[in-house]
Amino acid sequence: MFKNLNKTLVGISLISVSLISAAEARDQIRIVGSSTVFPFSTAVAEEFGRSTSFKTPVVESTGSGGGFKLFCSGVGEATPDITNASRAIKSSEIDLCAKNGVKDIVEITVGYDGIVLANSKEAKLMNFRLQDIWLALAKDVVVDGKIVPNPYKTWNEINPSLPNNKIEVLGPPPTSGTRDAFAELALEGGCKTFPEIEAIKAQDENRYTALCHTIREDGAYIEAGENDNLIVGKLQANPNAVGVFGYSFLEENSDVIQGSIVEGSAPTFENIADKVYKVSRSLFFYVKKAHVGVIPGIKEYLSEFLSDKAMGDFGYLAEKGLIPLTSEELEKVRVTAENLTPLKK
Amino acid sequence: MTDTSDNDQAITRVIWHSDEQKNRLKSRYRKEKIFKFFAVSSLAAAMAALVVVLGSIIITGSSGFIETRIEMDIFLDKAVLGDLPTDDRQEYEKQVAGANINRILVSSLQREFPDVTKRSDVFELLRLFSVGAQTDIRDVILKDPSVIGKTIPINLLASSNVDMLIKGNISRDVAENDRKISDQQIAWIDKLNNDGKVTQGFNWSFFVSGDSREPELAGIWSATIGSFLTLLVTFLIAFPIGVGSAIYLEEFAPKNRITDLIEININNLAAVPSIIFGLLGLAIFINYINLPRSAPLVGGLTLALMTLPTIIITARAALKAVPPSIKEAAIGLGASHMQTVFHHVLPLSMPGILTGSIIGMAQALGETAPLIMIGMVAFIVDTPGSIMEASTALPVQVYLWADSPERGFLEKTSAAIMVLLAFLIIMNGLAIWLRQKFEKKW
Numbered sequence: 181m182f183k184n185l186n187k188t189l190v191g192i193s194l195i196s197v198s199l200i201s202a203a204e205a206r207d208q209i210r211i212v213g214s215s216t217v218f219p220f221s222t223a224v225a226e227e228f229g230r231s232t233s234f235k236t237p238v239v240e241s242t243g244s245g246g247g248f249k250l251f252c253s254g255v256g257e258a259t260p261d262i263t264n265a266s267r268a269i270k271s272s273e274i275d276l277c278a279k280n281g282v283k284d285i286v287e288i289t290v291g292y293d294g295i296v297l298a299n300s301k302e303a304k305l306m307n308f309r310l311q312d313i314w315l316a317l318a319k320d321v322v323v324d325g326k327i328v329p330n331p332y333k334t335w336n337e338i339n340p341s342l343p344n345n346k347i348e349v350l351g352p353p354p355t356s357g358t359r360d361a362f363a364e365l366a367l368e369g370g371c372k373t374f375p376e377i378e379a380i381k382a383q384d385e386n387r388y389t390a391l392c393h394t395i396r397e398d399g400a401y402i403e404a405g406e407n408d409n410l411i412v413g414k415l416q417a418n419p420n421a422v423g424v425f426g427y428s429f430l431e432e433n434s435d436v437i438q439g440s441i442v443e444g445s446a447p448t449f450e451n452i453a454d455k456v457y458k459v460s461r462s463l464f465f466y467v468k469k470a471h472v473g474v475i476p477g478i479k480e481y482l483s484e485f486l487s488d489k490a491m492g493d494f495g496y497l498a499e500k501g502l503i504p505l506t507s508e509e510l511e512k513v514r515v516t517a518e519n520l521t522p523l524k525k
Numbered sequence: 526m527t528d529t530s531d532n533d534q535a536i537t538r539v540i541w542h543s544d545e546q547k548n549r550l551k552s553r554y555r556k557e558k559i560f561k562f563f564a565v566s567s568l569a570a571a572m573a574a575l576v577v578v579l580g581s582i583i584i585t586g587s588s589g590f591i592e593t594r595i596e597m598d599i600f601l602d603k604a605v606l607g608d609l610p611t612d613d614r615q616e617y618e619k620q621v622a623g624a625n626i627n628r629i630l631v632s633s634l635q636r637e638f639p640d641v642t643k644r645s646d647v648f649e650l651l652r653l654f655s656v657g658a659q660t661d662i663r664d665v666i667l668k669d670p671s672v673i674g675k676t677i678p679i680n681l682l683a684s685s686n687v688d689m690l691i692k693g694n695i696s697r698d699v700a701e702n703d704r705k706i707s708d709q710q711i712a713w714i715d716k717l718n719n720d721g722k723v724t725q726g727f728n729w730s731f732f733v734s735g736d737s738r739e740p741e742l743a744g745i746w747s748a749t750i751g752s753f754l755t756l757l758v759t760f761l762i763a764f765p766i767g768v769g770s771a772i773y774l775e776e777f778a779p780k781n782r783i784t785d786l787i788e789i790n791i792n793n794l795a796a797v798p799s800i801i802f803g804l805l806g807l808a809i810f811i812n813y814i815n816l817p818r819s820a821p822l823v824g825g826l827t828l829a830l831m832t833l834p835t836i837i838i839t840a841r842a843a844l845k846a847v848p849p850s851i852k853e854a855a856i857g858l859g860a861s862h863m864q865t866v867f868h869h870v871l872p873l874s875m876p877g878i879l880t881g882s883i884i885g886m887a888q889a890l891g892e893t894a895p896l897i898m899i900g901m902v903a904f905i906v907d908t909p910g911s912i913m914e915a916s917t918a919l920p921v922q923v924y925l926w927a928d929s930p931e932r933g934f935l936e937k938t939s940a941a942i943m944v945l946l947a948f949l950i951i952m953n954g955l956a957i958w959l960r961q962k963f964e965k966k967w
């Protein structure tokens with residue numbers, strides 16, 4: 181038996197050796213970055229692989245920050261060609277890129293994403309002002325002109341028109357880009373309406389950011405992990421809870437959950453596209469110009485992404501929940517993509 | 526307890542049928558019963574948890590193996606397809622691949638539903654079908670060139686939304702705006718259903734296709750191959766090194782402080798969280814040796830680091846279980862130390878070593894955390910052809926689908942979990958079989 185075993189082992193090793201082909205030049209686009217852009221980027225990648233003779237690009241979901249780190253690590257086959265981001269590139273990241281020889285970066289805006297607050301269809305539709313959101317979720321809030329630890333337990337303590345329910349918000353953890361955007365758009369948006377906070381901003385910018393962005397830790401805000409499907413499931417089980425996630429999850433599940441109204445506008449496709457809905461952000465991807473022409477298919481991938489088939493009114497990206505650019509914006513972006521105009525510092 | 530030390534007599538006679546003794550016996554039986562009760566109830570709790578987990582996976586997942594198809598009469602218009610060179614197979618295939626199948630599908634749909642004329646309505650009608658429906662039509666043309674110009678019924682893959690509606694995962698009772706499928710589309714499906722055109726069948730493509738963003742097209746084949754290649758590398762690295770280290774440590778190494786230290790470290794390594802190994806793999810294999818990201822080679826090497834301690838520990842236990850009498854007999858007959866180990870101890874301990882290795886492999890099969898760091902958690906459609914090409918693994922596929930917004934992925938996630946569990950059961954079953962077949966009892 182063991183002689184046979186030896187033979188099998190030798191056989192397996194021979195097969196595996198033959199499987200190692202010599203390292204060839206990379207003929208496949210590599211994309212990293214934001215998990216918010218991931219569903220759209222993968223849809224384009226798949227269609228690109230199906231309709232062209234190029235290989236289907238490999239798309240990794242690393243988060244916006246992680247994506248820039250990889251993208252800016254240098255030029256060459258071992259580094260990604262494109263990084264997706266749910267926020268614009270920071271100047272520190274541009275510096276990091278430049279330090280590692282990544283000089284020309286092309287920025288492509290792909291559309292918008294609304295961050296929705298939603299609850300179960302069995303509960304009442306909520307109608308928030310931005311300051312309600314901050315008062316409900318911030319660690320320290322303004323009460324009677326003084327900054328005190330958040331005393332609010334139920335929604336109607338903040339705003340009498342809201343229901344008499346315990347404040348229970350399920351949202352993304354700090355590692356998530358959605359959380360950053362939520363803090364910046366919803367929390368800060370509500371926070372800066374208070375004159376007391378404005379006064380602090382004039383004196384101490386850091387204290388202002390901390391006050392506006394820090395979320396309470398006494399159980400009212402529950403970090404539900406990166407999985408938004410999980411939040412949707414929990415909202416169905418608990419009609420008192422409110423969830424925070426991207427628009428595409430609301431669109432897929434609009435038979436069981438409803439998006440709360442924020443500052444008078446509901447999170448609908450039209451409202452986000454028209455920028456009436458306040459809590460929405462732009463989505464981007466960044467292309468390494470030095471790789472265009474070296475790695476095959478990058479230009480073709482760009483034109484697939486920006487084609488009417490993908491980005492148009494009936495495009496498959498709209499179907500996936502991407503809020504597309506207006507036609508003038510799209511025209512501008514197409515010109516940038518065509519000329520590969522690099523980002524100016 | 527009866528206390529004898531206070532007694533004057535050296536030996537007290539215990540009267541076994543006294544009331545005191547009977548009570549004592551009763552209390553002992555009672556304690557045993559209570560213990561048994563707790564033991565049985567903890568077992569029941571564990572079983573109930575298992576049943577709940579498996580039950581929920583099977584209930585949601587089993588429909589993932591079913592696909593919905595709609596039969597349509599497709600007119601394979603010569604005017605659209607163009608003049609296809611039927612005698613030159615290669616050129617024929619090339620032209621069919623480039624043909625405007627979408628046009629053919631749309632015009633056939635309009636013949637079936639002549640009252641649909643508005644562009645947006647046509648679009649809605651088209652949305653009943655998957656992108657894969659075009660592949661279905663293409664396959665028919667490729668299989669038999671003589672169908673061109675004729676109208677033939679083709680069983681087309683339905684879109685995920687239709688599939689969900691037929692399976693009852695999209696409710697008809699909610700308002701039209703709140704579901705992914707419109708009243709008009711439901712009316713069309715009901716009409717087709719009444720005509721007996723809508724059928725459900727086994728979803729073979731789930732097993733033979735790669736990942737996709739469309740739930741109805743997504744499959745586990747590329748992930749399965751990725752897992753296989755990764756585990757192959759893991760086995761080829763971890764098994765020889767692990768068994769070699771175990772033999773040295775158990776049979777040859779001197780017992781001193783250094784070997785003690787090594788032993789403690791190996792035991793500690795077995796308990797290190799797997800994500801740490803991922804970071805190690807990223808630092809060494811990708812950043813330092815410059816191996817390609819997302820490759821099964823890197824994944825396999827990383828998982829090999831993770832399984833090494835498990836293999837060393839189980840292999841040492843197996844070597845230790847060989848009775849010393851066998852070694853002594855071999856040495857007594859003049860065999861060298863090495864001959865004793867390789868001719869007698871190792872073969873006798875092989876079943877145990879293999880069992881341990883297979884269990885270590887099964888653990889590696891289910892691992893995602895280390896793979897995140899080395900880029901194997903990615904959307905990869907193409908099936909890897911070698912261990913240098915980008916690939917994912919089965920648990921990664923589960924993780925990626927669980928995170929997708931499309932409702933159709935819910936059942937696919939559970940279906941993929943069922944496949945993963947099946948592989949794990951097979952591997953563990955193999956371990957048990959090997960042990961029972963070859964294990965010697967002394």
